Amino acid sequence: xxxxxxxxxxxxxxxxxxxxxxxxxxxxxxxxxxxxxxxxxxxxxxxxxxxxxxxxxxxxxxxxx
Numbered sequence: 001x002x003x004x005x006x007x008x009x010x011x012x013x014x015x016x017x018x019x020x021x022x023x024x025x026x027x028x029x030x031x032x033x034x035x036x037x038x039x040x041x042x043x044x045x046x047x048x049x050x051x052x053x054x055x056x057x058x059x060x061x062x063x064x065x
Contacts, residue, residue: 021027 018027021030
């Protein structure tokens with residue numbers, strides 16, 4: 001019983017924190033930060049692949065001495 005009561009208290013506290021973060025706007029802010037971070041990573045990864053492939057093609061076109 002004691003373990004179940006502690007588990008229920010933790011779940012309740014988690015739910016209360018979720019509702020409070022929705023109410024005060026911090027949940028939206030966290031979502032926006034996560035979305036920004038994911039988009040930034042995708043753009044950097046895309047640009048990295050573009051630069052890497054252009055460098056590879058430049059190296060392939062260099063004359064060999």
